[in-house]
Amino acid sequence: MTLGPDDAAISDARALLARHPVVDGHNDLPWALREQVGYDLDRRDIATDQSQTLHTDLDRLRAGGVGAQFWSVYVRADLSGDSAVSATLEQIDCVRSLIARYPQALRAAFTAEDVESAREQGVIASLMGAEGGHSIACSLATLRALYALGVRYMTLTHNKNVPWADSATDTPAAGGLTPFGEEVVREMNRLGMLVDLSHTSADTMRDALRVSRSPVVFSHSSARAVCDHPRNVPDDVLAQLPANGGVAMATFVPAFVLSEVGEWNRAADENMRAHGFDRLETSAEAAAVRREFEAAHPRPRATVSTVADHLDHMRQIAGIDHIGLGGDFDGTTDTTSGLDDVSGYPRLIAELLDRGWSEPDIAKLTWSNAVRVLRDGQRVAVEFSRTERPSIATMAELDSAV
Template sequence: MIIVDAHCDTITKIMETGEELFNNNCHIDLERMVKAGKYVQFFAAFIDPSYGQAYAMKRAIQIIDRFYGEIEKNISYVSHCKSHDDIIEALNNNKIAAILSIEGGDALQGDLSALRMFYKLGVRSICLTWNHRNEIADGVLDGASGGGLTPFGKKVIEEMNRLGMIIDLSHISEKGFWDCIELTKKPLIVSHSNAKKLCGHVRNLTDEQLYAVKKNGGVVGINFYSRFLRDDGAASQKDILHHIEYMCSIIGTDHIGFGSDFDGIESMPEDMGGIQDIEKIINDLVKLNYSSDDVEKIAGLNFLRVIKA
């Protein structure tokens, strides 16, 4: 079975802790990924707002440089994949397939040429905003302003469609979400968000947003952060299953996947510690009588479909 995780912050995390990607005390390392089998991981270059507009691009370059360094050191175990074909080749060679993404379009600093250069560096997905406003759109914590995509943001959507980059709407304001849905010509993702009906956090999606992702042909990645799973934060693995089951009841099994947010979250369900526990979720889906085809789609094939498109 192919497992795809559409979001983690592990590269940024090991830069902070001084550890390495092969073996560490984080939620993810290559040693555990290899044991998990056929694994596809999106690695995000997270642009923390503390770097400010002036240094956002520099910070993205620093994280991407570290990503490349870890790939080179561990080339026997992992491949940097820039296409669906690259992913299949890596998996057939028993390697982890690593996809490079950026979390926070601040890294573009309002310049489309930066978008094209990041594409040439191997970036294949961009989460347009983090929680706050940037040159592309308002983030969820600025949503009260009613702001959506800026004129520059609309150009970013069009250029990402042209290049073949995956648009990620996690963290964007609701108005920005609807602007992107209306404008994009390609399937998009919400890489690490949950159902607002079950947990009212501002980062989660309304039923109307879930329907829109389905209509677009996109995928929502279930986030493992406790406070996105339950309003009181006292989450267990069962709460991940509740969100999966709820979304399946709303949009079916073709539009749901995993977006763990490993190493970017402060707390996880009490019975989960990292990548080694994703297998538990898959096993529980089988116990709930999901068909093998549906389990494989949720585990990874839905995200692979969007990558291919």
């Protein structure tokens, strides 16, 4: 059988990904497993087809050319204190259970060397990232404990502010980072835990870039100049990444990549409120209202080309050495057409090849930029270890002095 143009392009993309797999910055499978089956992995066996319930299973990871995955150990922002810490530990336990259950496919990774070794052995390097500073309950000792358990980045905020940092989607309170927030960044540098600036306000991004001696990451954020959403990265911040050495990993969430989707979401949410429902209500009555609205107002669809537009822009502003991919699969109900699950990466790579991206450029996007940042974070931690001791500062002592 002769391959058609589209089939041939996908075949070329798959071959390229076999040489340069994807390091994906963010996947919320652990939270989906918590919500759907209470971590009962027998009921969501990702060694079997889970396409009816999840964006992620092992066969689709392989089909997508994923060679390393940061599994998010996210917990909801309305959890705080000990409840947030306990839930984060349960998420970490879930990732460890997945790795233990599927040793033929997943390998725990804590360093750049571990990631490279897993690739050589044909398994998916599995790293962890905590999503939201509420997971440490304003405790640097808890931050260190998460690092000891294998967490290799922490997103400073989720959708709500934390007492020491502002979120992109909350009312500003700190004006960026407080003095304790700056100490959190320094302690993360000392440990070798990457500072993740997705979900943070633009002022928090700028403060963190000013303070951090280690490269930062945006584990799942796209370009604000292409889609004006607060979850995306402004151009002035993207332009600072070469000096910092960091990487912005484009995400595929439709509302973050296509402005019309955000507008549609706001109208749909207002319609729900007008009918007496919260926008997240899941009852049959609420679902009927949602279906009726969508039938009358078809949902705009982001496409692979939409995401490629973000990558073109991010490459132009930050440079090819400072971009990556972070799909946010299993962390969103709405997906981009063609990037509907973790198997979709070859379609995006085919689109980039069609736009004239070279193999060396794509290799940086998918693999080497992320591995370099991980390695550079380790190097900075070694430098810190020669002169710095673990911080015993508290938020009360630092922020009360302001």
